[in-house]
Amino acid sequence: MDLSANALDQSVKARAARVASVAAAHADDVDRGGRFPREAVDAMKSERLLALMIPAEFGGEALSYAEIAEVCTTLGQACASSAMIFAMHQIKTSSLIEHGRGATWHEGLMARLAAEQLLLASATTEGGIGGNLRNSICAIDVKDGRCSLEKDATVISYAKHADAILVTSRSNKDAAPSDQVMTVFLKDQYTLEQTHTWDTLGMRGTCSDGFLFRGEASAEQILPHHFAEIAAQSMLAASHLLWSSVWYGIALDAFVRAQSFLRAAARKAPGSQPPGLVQLAEMSASLQTIRSTVVAGLSTFEKAHHDADRLSSMAFAVAMNNVKIAASEGILPIVHQAMRICGILGYKNGTPFSLGRHLRDAHSAELMISNDRILGNTSQMLLVQKQDTSLLG
Template identity: 30%
Template sequence: MKAAVRTDDALAEVRAVTREHADTTDREARFPIEALDALRNRGFLGLVVPSEYGGLGATPAEMFTIAAELSRDCMSVGMIFAMHCQQVMAVVEHADRRLRTALLPRIARDQLYLASVTTEAGKGGHLLTSQAELTRDASTLHIDRFAPVVTGGAYADGFLITMRAPDARSGSDVSLVYADRTQLDVSAVGDWNPLGMRATHSIPMKIVGDIPADQVVGRHGAFRDIAVRTFAPLAHLGWASCWLGTADGALARTVRMLRDTRQRRDLNSELLLHRLSQARQRLDTVHALIQHATDVLAAGVADISTPRVQLLLNAVKLTASKECVAVVDDLIELAGLRHGYLCDSALKLERALRDLRSASLNYGNDRLHAADGALVLMDRDVRHV
């Protein structure tokens, strides 16, 4: 990574800004503008743009690490960053040379923030289908799209949007297109008042506009390949990294509180030591699983579309979504009513628990287990990668 020497200091600055505003953005369900500006000012929105296009040329592994670190202070900021990088990587890996050459230097130079538009009412979060039809004439694609959830959409400079491909034969013929905000009429059509993840400001939006026909990412109708090879792996590993970072931060704050001599806690209590041991074991397990899956992808020796690789990636999401929230729930029990349960506690366990409760719902675990069951039947030799 070209900027490795300065990344630690830059990240510390962004984290300080994130911490300063985290309580306010959570309380008001407000997008973390200050944290996004800090990410921009330090060049992080161009993190995964290859150096030949003016970016920092970071690997996915480095992106996962930074997302986890941001999530120690505010999981919403970590998720916003990880999802932006996912969008950029889709352009890097699947756009044709003309679109890459036109867009990637702008992301690196102008620090454009990209939002994802994949949700639709009535399809139950199914990523690989679309109801909204992308129409076209000789040189123009016409977008008319409603999305019930668009993370940071009110503040995005550009959007990657899934729609049914022109001349599609079924709802699974889905295209991915890039649109600048200046090419669209974007309007909020609802509010965002959730239990957790409040600072993601994931409001429902109506998006209408015309874009040049060459702003399709990959081939028309070929979004499934983009999803399997880029969207899903980066989503599962990026989300899991954020969940792990949030739980890591919660445990770190709790340990510091326990070691504070003013608290007068019995650090020899077998129950306390057992709970700390179990929390750390859970987090180390999630970390190891993320690291293994990241290494498998980086090695490039396995076909990412095979059942065993898909099972591994799904296992990352399923395991992290379950174990990280369990850790924070146990830490609240350990810390007690005053330090663990109160909203104004310095440990911030209450906010971490609310944020992590979304993990199993973010592409629902029940849906993923159903898909995994079919994949297990396909991998009859039960081999691991």
């Protein structure tokens, strides 16, 4: 039987490319309608991308964060909303893996995630606390081996389409706002009452509506580590690195469109230099800077991965914060330059060089989590953190 190359190539790179092709075909419609990218997520499940990080002993492929980041970039070039959903799912998966090992229920969930390709979502924001995920107002109630929780979650990305949601709360009704836990609730264990609608400039397909979340489950579904540890040792780095990889993908596709535009212009006027060629060179340098920043961040994380003290250190937090700041602030100038190069064909929708979606999606980067909040936290740490003055660290 004559099998196609696609059928034969089961590498992660090829699988991600096939998902990206599906995502790209629907990206404009997803953006225009502000709808969930069902086709792309179904393709992710079909290609078994949702369990890439799950340890092999539970049926996953045990991919590294760098390999996951590569998939984020591949998808980011096709549809930023689809890529961000993939990234956010992997961030929650990392919390489950790093902080659920040794707990029977959570290890069982890992096996289910691999077998059934479950989609994980997150509810860390809450009315009354702004964007400070390290504080909670709501508190989980534990009684007779059961837990219950009600949370005014102002944003839960793709909540209506998730198979489980990881929710933060105070550890009990008498706990301080920063004394938090994270609990996994399966789809049949909670209800969602919509309170806010996600009608935004960009990242429209993430469908990050607000909900009043009410859940009840077994108490063993509470992750066995305090959320402070989860945030510092896995969530901080995974969020900043995987988000940045998505943003790099957006900028990379903008560059490719500008490059294609200039190549077409050069073919029409052989021997002449099309306007915008120098800007393309500047974009290339900027892209390399972002890429190098993300790659260096991934390397720093991998070196610190199994060292809890290092992961919780101020130096590590500053390094991860800097990756997020550099990537989120670096992509907008690249997309702007691409639009200047492509001109009206970049400004218009429906052309091979359209960049409106890229520009709007890129604006989300500085707001997830707010760069002002991150810079404020970093500045406080720098008052006591000694700066590394070496080149290689």
